[in-house]
Amino acid sequence: MSDRPHPDLAGLGLADVMRGFADPSRLHMVRTMATLGECECSRVYADLGLSKSNASHHFRVLRESGIVRRTQRGNQQYVALRREELAERFPGLLDAIVANADA
Amino acid sequence: MSDRPHPDLAGLGLADVMRGFADPSRLHMVRTMATLGECECSRVYADLGLSKSNASHHFRVLRESGIVRRTQRGNQQYVALRREELAERFPGLLDAIVANADA
């Protein structure tokens, strides 16, 4: 997997993306992001009891799996699902996961 | 994760199932099973170059993740996706994955 900040989804296989989803904490984060839309990182893991470094690790996995995009505005980091890009590369996948993310 | 032969899907979270899908070999196997329906195990990994023990390992992961069901008829082992059960527990998930399993 590339360590570029935001990999091109064309270069990722389904298994790479699935690995990003294969963790309870990250699924919870995905669900939160699906609800909130783009938001500050801290809001995404606020109710998960993750340490900062652990949350940072999970954000990196999500980013390297092509699932989220991070942007810096002012001094805040924002994070958002790459909804459209994922829908184009893997149609229906994100929706199905988000719909079941509470299971 | 339970080590029972075929876990009840109600007892599995989405992350557990996702881990079953988070491997290229297993995704390939899932795709093959989606195409063939119930069939002999060997047909599922024939074109993957997996050793027998490695294939057996992947079948076990798929089984413990609730993705496949194995049955013995005669002296042959058969394997099939648990389509209906998965569709009931995680609506739309398997279809979305199978549709993208070649990516």
Added chain:
DNA sequence: CCTATGGTTCAATGACGATTGAACCTGTCG
């Protein structure tokens, strides 16, 4: 009985991942 065939199990190995705590970095506010 002998021998495939088709799978499982076991032990070992190497790689990867989740988690933690400490150090660090950077922009903001006082």
Added chain:
DNA sequence: CGACAGGTTCAATCGTCATTGAACCATAGG
């Protein structure tokens, strides 16, 4: 300047996983 808030990075630990090869087990066919 000093302190702080929000994140990142690093090293270390521990567990899990993929892969291999060898041993094993059951069944069908000669």
